[in-house]
Amino acid sequence: MHGPTASIREREDCRPDALPLAELLAGNEPVVLRGLVRDWPLVQAGSAGAREAVTHLLGHYNGKPVQYSRGGPEVAGRPFYTPDFTALNTELKRGALDALLEEILAHAGDAQPPTWYLASTPVDVILPGLKAGNDLDFASLGVHAPPAIWIGNRTIATCHYDAPSNIACVAVGRRRFTLLPPQQLGNVYLGPLDPTPGGQAVSIADFAHPDFVRFPRLREALSAARSAELAAGDAMFIPSMWLHQIESLSPFNILVNYWWSSMPAFIPTPMHALYHALWTIRDRPEREKQAWKQVFDYYVFGPASRAGEHLPEQARGPLGPIDDTQARRLRAMLIDKLNR
């Protein structure tokens, strides 16, 4: 990492059955939740050794195949791109979880092992029963946040953002989290929208060996970065849209994370709107773009009620609050208009 980075606020008073979600969301800042899951049986097993953690996991494995990335030793733990950025430097593989875990353990002592990375796999799909004892209680807060598990050796999830809010729990191994506020988006040199190593566009700049000639704005990004190292049992709250890079530092690592959305299911991802805007707005003459910016500010980015409040309720249509019915109408209208 380039230069010293600022630290992240820490709390030690959080418990899996009393998550301070409202506070965390209101703070809109990353927070280290030290020891949040230290009592998880998986964490306890892992503290005795990687083999013990594997045994605990496999006790809940239902035998379903899993999908994971594998890279040669040259990938050096960084699932990324081939030099021309049209393909990934890792291969997507499918197989049994027990075989994958054995492979990782067999190479745990290698100086330059192959890279294995099972990313973001729903716990309930492959490890039913793991949740009993190894869980955060979102349900009692009325929040739907099913856990996902991440397993690998030394790997880097390169700097990217996610739309949902996130609590990432380090279950086995040590992890370094580097976070940047959403305002730094333009300074991290994001890569292609497709393909991506993990579903989201990632920075193509190497934070560990920053090339400021090629990526001059990266200086500003790194100066705004905050970083923390987490041990097994610790967790990190990553606010929605914050850029984050996560390095797993041990020969064997497990993370369990919870994503939750602030919006009901009938509000889809803004990525559709982004693609649509790239298509319909970006290449217009500057004067038109500026006018459209004002249009969007008026309808979208200002107060939610602004464009509809001077109209009678029954005449507002999509200018009023979007409910399930309105969402259906919008979807039908867009499908029809797009099919040209």
Add this chain to the structure above:
Amino acid sequence: MPRHELLNNVAHKDLRVIIRFGQGPGDAAGTVPAFPTEFAELQREYPIFFGKDATSGEYSAVALLGFDRQENLYVRDGRWNAAYLPGYVARGPFLIGFQEQWVEGEARREPVIHVDLDHPAISFSEGEAVFLPGGGQSPYLEHISNILRGIRDGMEGGKAFYAALAAHGLIQPMTVEVRFDADHGTNLTGLHGIDRERLAALDAAALHALHQQGFLEGIYLVLASMHNMRRLIAEKQLRLREEAGAAASARTG
């Protein structure tokens, strides 16, 4: 050789399909695969039989089009003379393919549309456009999607249907002897049909089970389809008379 490609609006943007019959696979065939999802439509115009796979022993339905392997009595001068076109034919050069996609940590078989670019109905200058000028789906492609969906559902649901019929011994080999006129006739072999006597002998529990599974209707639709044999024979007789007339005028001319 078929050349199958995953249909997409970039590689196949100018693709058109000529709706004309007599050249495609299935156009000059005595039978076409039929699917339970289309029995209600088929039974108005086509006799429905069952074929038995020689290796697996599994049954599947066919619509009878003619009295020998290459004879399609529904096609004349490039036109298909029926109100309903069997889905197997109506799909034209399109096929269902499956793509394994990894969604939410699980493999899912997602149906996709493939096109056979060597199919004789393929064109780039005439016929029905597959895509709209901007790359959207044409009404023709939406129609094809519906047909393919029906075929997929019919194939999946059909397995249980045929298995239930076989379990009750309702599918039996049939020998169909047909006389067209004093000199012409044929024996259709290899076809299976519903055994009316066994159906009549089913007890209340068996009938109730078939009804609950939604299979009873299919059984009666297949039985009802048999009256279309008369239509097929009439068409064959007409063609035989036309051939005889043509031969006679050739001799005198």
